[in-house]
Amino acid sequence: MSGSRIRVLIVDDSVVIRRLIKEILDADSRIEVVGVAHNGQVALGKVEELKPDALTMDIEMPVMNGVEAVRALRKTHPRLPIVMFSTLTERGASATMDALAAGASDYVTKPANVGSVMESRQNIKDQLVPKLVALTGARKLVGARPAMPPAQPPVGQSRAGASARRTQPFGLLAIGSSTGGPDALATVLSALPGDLPVPVVITQHMPPVFTKMLAQRLDSTCRLSISEAVEGDAVERGRVLIAPGGLHLELKSRGTGVFVHLSDAPPENFCRPAVDVMFRSVSAVYRNRVLAVVLTGMGRDGASGAGVIRTAGGEVFAQDEASSVVWGMPGATVMAGQADRVVPLEQMASTVASALVQSQGASRAVADGVRA
Incomplete structure (x- = not known):
C-alpha cells in the first residue's frame, strides 16, 4: 500500500x-x-x-x-x-x-x-x-515479511484438556472458510481422492443461491459428490455437504446414522452459516473422530469451535498466512493455540488425506494390540 x-x-x-x-x-x-x-x-x-x-x-x-x-x-x-x-x-x-x-x-x-x-x-x-x-x-x-508458522507439537503429543487418545479412525472432515474460500475449496477438494473414507461438511460464508452455485461448480470439477445440504441429508462416506446460505449446518445422530439439521438460529460472528456452530455440532456427534480444517477468511469464525474440537480430542489444521487471501480465520485459530498443523494451501489436501489414512492404520494397530 x-x-x-x-x-x-x-x-x-x-x-x-x-x-x-x-x-x-x-x-x-x-x-x-x-x-x-x-x-x-x-x-x-x-x-x-x-x-x-x-x-x-x-x-x-x-x-x-x-x-x-x-x-x-x-x-x-x-x-x-x-x-x-x-x-x-x-x-x-x-x-x-x-x-x-x-x-x-x-x-x-x-x-x-x-x-x-x-x-x-x-x-x-x-x-x-x-x-x-x-x-x-x-x-x-x-x-x-514472510509468514512464519509457529512451531507445531510433535505427532502424538498430548494436549491439556484433550480427551483420551483416539483409538478409532477419523469419522468426519469439517471445513470452514470465508474470503478466498471458493478458490481454496476448489484447490483442496479437487485434490482429494474420490474414495475418501469419511464424509465432509463445509461452511463457507456466502448468501443463499451462491452456496448452491458453489456446490454445483465444485461437484463438476471434483471426484467427490458435492451438494448443498438440505434438511435430513444423510452424512455418508465420500459425500460432501455445503451449508446453505442463511442457515447454520448442524449434525444430529438418529439410530445408527448421522443426519443434517439446518437452523435459522441467530448469526454467530455476524455469520449464518457460521463455522463455530458447525464445529461445535460435529464435535458433539463425532467427539475425538473429527478432523477440522480452517481455510482463508476474514474474522475469527472457527477459532472457538476449533477449541471445542481439540478439547474433545479431534485435530485441527489451519491454512498458513502466505497462501491465505486473508489470514483472519486461520490466523485466529493459530494464535489461540488451536491448530495442530499450519499448512500451505497446495499441501492441505495431501496432508488431510495422509492424516485420514494414518488414523486408520493407528486404530488397527491399537485394536491388534488389544487382541494380543
Whole structure:
C-alpha cells in the first residue's frame, strides 16, 4: 500500500453506482478514491496510471466486462485486491463464481428491494469497507515479511484438556472458510481422492443461491459428490455437504446414522452459516473422530469451535498466512493455540488425506494390540 490510506479505483458502467460507492468510501478516513473507470478496458489503463491498492469491479459492463478484466489484471497484478459487485440472483451468483475463479479476491452483493437509499448505502458500506481494509492489510503484511508458522507439537503429543487418545479412525472432515474460500475449496477438494473414507461438511460464508452455485461448480470439477445440504441429508462416506446460505449446518445422530439439521438460529460472528456452530455440532456427534480444517477468511469464525474440537480430542489444521487471501480465520485459530498443523494451501489436501489414512492404520494397530 502506498501512503497511510487505502487507494481505491472504482470500476462500474453506472454513473449512479460509481457516485454511490465513491460517497461511501470518501466518508471513511482510511480510504481514498483515486479514480473511476466505466469499463474493464479503461480500468486496465487506470491501474497502471494510478497504481491503486484495491479495485471495486462491476461484473456486467460494455467493451470489457468484470470477469474479463480480472483475468487480464491477474496476468500482471496477481495479488491486487479486487472486490466484485454482484446481484443476489442465480445469474449474478454464476457470474460471481466466474470472477472468483478468474482470480477476484471477494465480492459484495448489491441490495435488492431495499426500502430506502440510506439502507442501501449502509448495506454496501457494511460489506465493502471491512473487506477492503482486510484485503489490503493482508497484502501489505505478506509483502512486508514472510509468514512464519509457529512451531507445531510433535505427532502424538498430548494436549491439556484433550480427551483420551483416539483409538478409532477419523469419522468426519469439517471445513470452514470465508474470503478466498471458493478458490481454496476448489484447490483442496479437487485434490482429494474420490474414495475418501469419511464424509465432509463445509461452511463457507456466502448468501443463499451462491452456496448452491458453489456446490454445483465444485461437484463438476471434483471426484467427490458435492451438494448443498438440505434438511435430513444423510452424512455418508465420500459425500460432501455445503451449508446453505442463511442457515447454520448442524449434525444430529438418529439410530445408527448421522443426519443434517439446518437452523435459522441467530448469526454467530455476524455469520449464518457460521463455522463455530458447525464445529461445535460435529464435535458433539463425532467427539475425538473429527478432523477440522480452517481455510482463508476474514474474522475469527472457527477459532472457538476449533477449541471445542481439540478439547474433545479431534485435530485441527489451519491454512498458513502466505497462501491465505486473508489470514483472519486461520490466523485466529493459530494464535489461540488451536491448530495442530499450519499448512500451505497446495499441501492441505495431501496432508488431510495422509492424516485420514494414518488414523486408520493407528486404530488397527491399537485394536491388534488389544487382541494380543
